[in-house]
Amino acid sequence: MNEVLKAIKTRRSIRKYLPDPLKQAELEAIVEAGQYAPSAHNDQPWHFTVIRDRTLIDRISAVSKEGMAKSGVDWMEKMAASDKFHVFYGAPAVIVVSMRKDAMSPLVDCSAAIENMLLAAESLDIGSCWIGLARFWFSYGEEVKRLNLPEGYEPCYAVAFGYKGHRPSTALPRKENAVAWMD
Structure with a gap:
């Protein structure tokens, strides 16, 4: 199996991280991969904010938990009530991805x-x-002003990154009947 397909099939969401900081070169390679994503009309309507400041990461988690606690969604409220829950699962780096609001399809591109x-x-x-x-x-x-985003951008998602604190199990079987072939 080639390396791209291997990465696609082995990648899992990690929810436990080692505290060790990622190397600068590793974070740069990850961000560069994001910059090479396809986008409508090659618009590239994204902005990446790399956060390694533990205080800021913890602040984002705490404020997010406050919102979760008031969400009216049972499972979110339960997660927010746990002192052990951290929105970023203790990851040493977070990348906030922001989108240019006037782009054609910024959420898809990001x-x-x-x-x-x-x-x-x-x-x-x-x-x-x-x-x-x-x-x-x-x-x-x-709070978002802390990101110093360019004019016209707003954050859409965040991604936690860090060295794996556990090895996830293999992927569950994929859902059947998700593909139709029309020859």
């Missing part, structure tokens, strides 16, 4: 960039987890 970063991380034996729950922090405008 999602493609995130997938590239997830696969690049896997190819480097680095764990990752796409974090949708950070959106609660994104809704606090004063």
